[in-house]
Amino acid sequence: MNLPSLQVGHKTARYCIVQGGMSVRIALHRLAAAVAECGGVGTIGGMGIPPGELRREIRAAKALTDGVVGVNLMYAGYLFDRLLDVCIEERVDYVAIGAGFARGPFKKLHEAGIPGFCIISSVKAARIVARTPGVAGVVVESGQAGGHLGPEDPEISTWELFPPVRAALREAGFAGPIIAAGGLLTRQDVLRALAMGADGVQMGIRFAMTEESAASAEMKARWLAATGSQVTDWSPTGYKSRAIVPHIPFEALPRTRENGGTYSCTNCLKHCLHRDEGRSHCIWNALSNAQKGRVENGLIFCGGRVGEIHDIVPVAEVFRRLTTPSADEAAAD
Ligand SMILES: Cc1cc2nc3c(=O)[nH]c(=O)nc-3n(C[C@H](O)[C@H](O)[C@H](O)COP(=O)(O)O)c2cc1C
Structure with missing residues (x-):
């Protein structure tokens, strides 16, 4: 067909x-x-x-x-x-x-x-x-x-x-x-x-x-090596999100200067749990780190069947x- x-x-x-x-x-x-x-x-x-x-x-x-x-x-x-x-x-x-x-x-x-x-x-x-x-x-x-x-x-x-x-x-x-x-x-x-x-x-x-x-070569390598995916409630948007397994610990995700970290806040979201309440990591820096190859401090989103792509x-x-x-x-x- x-x-x-x-x-x-x-x-x-x-x-x-x-x-x-x-x-x-x-x-x-x-x-x-x-x-x-x-x-x-x-x-x-x-x-x-x-x-x-x-x-x-x-x-x-x-x-x-x-x-x-x-x-x-x-x-x-x-x-x-x-x-x-x-x-x-x-x-x-x-x-x-x-x-x-x-x-x-x-x-x-x-x-x-x-x-x-x-x-x-x-x-x-x-x-x-x-x-x-x-x-x-x-x-x-x-x-x-x-x-x-x-x-x-x-x-x-x-x-x-x-x-x-x-x-x-x-x-x-x-x-x-x-x-x-x-x-x-x-x-x-x-x-x-x-x-x-x-x-x-x-x-x-x-x-x-x-x-x-x-995506950086490092990010693509992490996807290839992923054993599956997990749903986290880490995102400062308030939405759940799907990322690779194994993932870096939540504590390694970047924080902005306002919250004791080294990154500047880019105000990427209308409502941000990180900026407004200091409860989460900085999503823009986390995603950007992964895209650029700094995967140790990056959030690596993926679809649920990532483990099937080789x-x-x-x-x-x-x-x-x-x-x-x-x-x-x-x-x-
Ligand atoms: C790395 C990554 C980033 C994504 N970013 C967005 C986004 O910015 N906006 C959006 O609407 N969907 C986003 N999605 C969802 C995709 O557009 C798509 O609808 C979804 O991944 C489909 O599921 P699949 O990955 O299993 O094919 C993203 C998905 C991945 C894997």
Whole structure:
């Protein structure tokens, strides 16, 4: 079976494969453009970089491809509004918004003619976004995903979470694409998600572990060596998050000067448990350390099935594996 295409606003991706946005500086122009060139939907992680850098990343991606390239933003981010304005000014192909929700950004995107995708993890959220003008697509992300997690129970799989959330969206009249995300790695996973009614899949860690991802060699080595993942409640955002096992101890994660550490606070979040209450570590420095290779003081987010990925390959090879029918499939045709 050929994988179906995916309509994103007025553009069509040849394959229904979305590369999830990954901040801080994991998914930049090289990764997003490579995915778009292979026929998927490429996404620049817009959280944790200043507006000027995001603008340069978008332009650099567009110089490399005419495929579908968008940006992922976290509503919880302090610079959210300014980063959203950059996306609109640079006419990205779509914007995916997670880690918090408000109607305003989707209205703004709609008025600008840019599709806004909302990342959700519950039936309750489905009922709200289905009635929000300007939401053009929805990503249903289970707790098997990497990074910050939306679901109350992070152990519920995509296979359990997706059907009721999709049903709630369709019952409420939502007609746009609905994408499944969290713990999807293989062609079999894609086919299973499509059979469940998904219009596409979003993948994170598989694309983070490619040659084009901007993660440091040290971070990629930690992913390759990871025996699995764990859910922590360490993040100063207040969300749970999924990171590699074995991980560095919480005490090794960076603190800012205000809290007895050596780093300066970049005010990356609207509400930060570290800055406001001194209860946690500095998330920006922790993620940035890992991305730059200082893994001993870095937070290494990962998807739930990181332990099943044993190679760092070019994005084109990921697409070859996802789009080539297995011998069993070919025999059944
Ligand atoms: C290292 C890493 C960083 C991530 N950062 C973000 C982010 O900034 N914003 C976001 O919405 N999702 C983020 N995610 C989630 C991915 O976009 C994707 O939806 C998720 O990882 C899918 O699960 P998978 O990794 O099992 O494929 C991140 C995931 C990883 C692995």
